[in-house]
Amino acid sequence: MASRIQEKKHLSFNSLRKSLSQHINASTDSRKSSASQYAHHDVVMSGFACMYFQDPSLVQFQQRLETSRGRNNLQTLFNVHQTPKESQMREILDNLSSESFAPVFKDFHEKLRRHLHLKEYEILPNIIMCVIDGVQHYSSKSISCKCCLHKTHKNGDKTYYHSVLQGAIMHPDKRQVLPVMPEAIKNGDGKEKQDCEINAAKRFVNRLYKAHPRQKFILGGDSLMSRQPLIEDVLNKNMHYLFVAKPTDHVYMYEWLEAFPELPTTEYVDEKGKTHRFYWQNNVPLNGGADAIKVNYLEYQQIDESGKVTFKNSWVTDIEITDKNIIKLAKAGRCRWKIENECFNTLKNQGYNINHNYGHGKENLSFNVYLLILLAFYFHQIFELTDGAYQVCRKRNGSKRYMWEQLRSIITFAVFETWNELLAVVTDPDEFESSIIKKS
Template identity: 35%
Template sequence: MVGSFRQRLSSLPDKRTGKNTRYGMEDAALSAFSVFFTQTPSFLSYQRMMAGSKGKSNAQSLFGVHRIPSDNQIRDLLDAVAPEQVFPVFEEILQVLAEQGQLEGFRSVADTLLIAIDGTEYFSSSRIHCSNCSTRTLTSGETHYFHSVITPVIVAPGQAHVIPLVPAFIVPQDGHDKQDCETAAAKRWLMQHGERFSPLKVTVLGDDLYCHQPLCQQLLDQHLNFILVCRPQSHTTLYEHLEGIDIPTLTTKRWTGKIEETYTYRYLNGVPLRDSHDALLVNWCELTVTRPDGKVTYKNSFATNHPLSDENVAEVVLAGRTRWKVENENNNTLKTKGYNLEHNFGHGKQHLSSFLATLNILSLLFHTLLELLDLKYKLLRSHLPTRKTFFDDLRALTRYMYFDSWDHLLTFMLEGLELDIPPNTS
C-alpha cells in the first residue's frame, strides 16, 4: 500500500514554478504521514540524523520518502493542497477490504453495513486562522476560529475495529453567506458518496441532529437506510402521536455478571416525523434499561425506516446504540490515543490544517487495514499489552535501528517476543 500511496501522492498539485523543486510533493506528504503513522512527532528529526550518519533512513525504507524536507518546507508545500486530493486512497483501501471479505464481518441489522456519522472539532484558536476557518463570537465579543469535520466510519456491534471513510470538512462554501454547519456537511457527504455505498446495503447511524425530514428523505432517495437518535424535545409531533396509543412492548432480562437488568423495548411503525401534510412516516423505538432497585441506567429512542417487530427491535436498537463508536473508537482515538488530531501540526493560510487532518485519519485507517489483513501485525498487536507499548517500541526501534522494510521490522519485533513467524501477508 505504501507504493500505491506514494504513486497517488506524486500527482499532488505543486504550486512551485521554476527549478526550485528539490523535494517532491510526495516526499512532503509522506513525511507528514510518517509522523502520524508512527505517532512520533520527532520521527523526521531522528531520520534526518540517521540519514546523515548511515546514508539511509527508515523514512525512505518504510515510507518511501526519498528526501526529507524540513518541517517548514513540508507545511509550505502542503498548504495549497486540498484534502480531496487524497480522498481516493480511502476508496482504494475500502475496495481492498471488500475484496478480502472483511466488510462481511461488519454487517448488522437486515444484513446492512452500519455507517456512523458525527462531527468533531479538531482546531480552535483566538489568534491563528485561515480562509477556511469557521468562527464563533464569544460573550466577550472576541472572535474565535475553529476547524471541524464530519468523520463517517463503518462500525458494528461487538467489532473492536472501525473503518474510517472519506471525511467531510465544515468550511465556508462558495456562494453561501451563511456559515457552514454539520448538517450541511453531512448532506454534501451523502450527495458525493451515497451512490457509492448504496449497492453495499447501508444503514446510516447518527444523533438527534440528523433526525429531520430533509436528511432522512435524502437518505431514502439514495437507497440508504437509517437509524437516528430521536429525542422528545426536538420531535414533539412524533411524541404527541404516541400518546394514548397501546404501544407494543418487549421485555427481556440480561445478566451483567453482577446484577440482572431489565431491558424494556417499545416500538411503533408509521409515525410522522414532523407536523406537515407531507410528513415522512418513520418507525420509532425506545429502550429503557432498569436495575433491580428501579434505577434507570439507560434510556434512548430512535427513528428508522427498518420495519420493527418483536423479532428485530432489539437488533435495531443495538445497531442504533453502536453510533457511539464514531465518538469513542474513532474521534476519541484520533484525539487522545497518540494521533493527536487536535494538536496544531501546522495551520497555514489555505488547506494545510484539513490536509494534515486527512493524513492523520488515513494513518488510523492504515493501522486498521494492517490489523485486519496482515498476520504479522495482528499477531504482534495481540501479544503486546497495550497500544501504547506497540508505539513506544516502534518509536524506539526506528530511532536507533534501520529496517529495510516493514516485514523486516515486524519480523524483528516478533522474534524479540519469541513468537512463531507467520507468512508475509503485507
C-alpha cells in the same frame, strides 16, 4: 515470531502503502517545476510517516539517521527518495487539494469489501452501518483563514476553528471502526452564514453515495440528524437511516405515540438480572407538517433488578421494525458511541493528537494534516482487524501506547527493510540483539 505469521497480502502494510503512493502520484502537483525541489510523493509520504508513527519530529530524526547510516526508514518503509525539511513540507501540504485523498479511502474500503472483511460489519444482510458526527481538529484565538469557523464569546473575543463531519463504519460487536473520507465543515467565499453539521451531512451523503453506489448503508447519527430534509436526502440515495430521536426535538411525534394505548414490546433478562426492554411503532409521522414523512420508531430501556430504568434511548428509521430485528437495530443505534470513543477519543488521546497545532497554513494545511492522521489511523485499524503479526506485537507489548513508543525508539537508530521486520524486532527483542551482533 511475528515475521513468520501469515499476512493478508492485499491488506498488508506494503500493499496499503503502495496504494497510497499510487494515489499520491496520480494527484495533481500545482507547484511550478522550478520550485519543486522535493517530489510531490516524498512530501506527502513523509507527512504521512509522521502521523503513522505518531511523531511530529520523525522527519528530523530520520534525517539524522541518514547522515550516520547513509539511508533512513522513510526511504525503506515509505519509498521516500529525498527527505524534505519540515517548513517545506508544511508549505507543500498547504497547497495540496484535500480531494486528492478521497480515492485512498475509497480504495481501502473496496479492498476490505472485495475480500469479504466488511461481511463482519453487516447489521442486516448486505447492509453496513456508517455513523456520522462532527469533530473539531484546530482551534486558535489569533490565527484564522477564509475557511475557518468562528465563535464569538461574551467578552467579544473570537475563537477560530476547523471541524469536519466524520463518518466511520462500525458494528456493535467489533472494536475496530473504519473511517471514510470526511466532509470539511468550512465557510465559503462570500457567504455570511457559517457552515454547519447538517449542511455538511447533506454533502457527506452525496459523497458517500458517489464513492460507493452499490454499497448498502444504514446512516447513523445523533438527534440533530433526524430532520426531514436530511432523511429525504438519505432515502434519495437509496440508503437507510437510524437517527436518534429525542422527545424535546420531536414533540409532535411523541404526542402522536402517546395516543396509542400501548406499543408493541419485547424484552429479555440477561445473566446479571438486567432487563432489556424494546418498544416500537411503524408508520409514525415525523412532524406535524402536511408533507411529513412517515418513520418507524424504536425505543430501548435498560432496567435494573429493582425496576429502575438506568438507560433509555430512542431512534427513528425507514426500516420496518419487527420483533425479529428490533434488538439488532437497537444495538446498532447504541453503537453510535463508538465514533466518539473508538474514533475521536483515540485520535485525541491515544497518540494521534489531532488537537496538536501542526500549523494552520493559508489554504488546506489544517485539513490535510487531519486527513493524514486519519489515514494512519485507518492503516492501524485494518492491521488490528486483519494482520496477525501486528496483533501479536500489540499483545506482547501490553498496550498500544507502549508498542508505539517501542517502535518510535527503535527506528531512530536502526534502519529496517520492511514493516514486518520492524514488528518482529519489537515482538522479539532477542532476535533484534542477535541480528545486530550478526551485522556488526
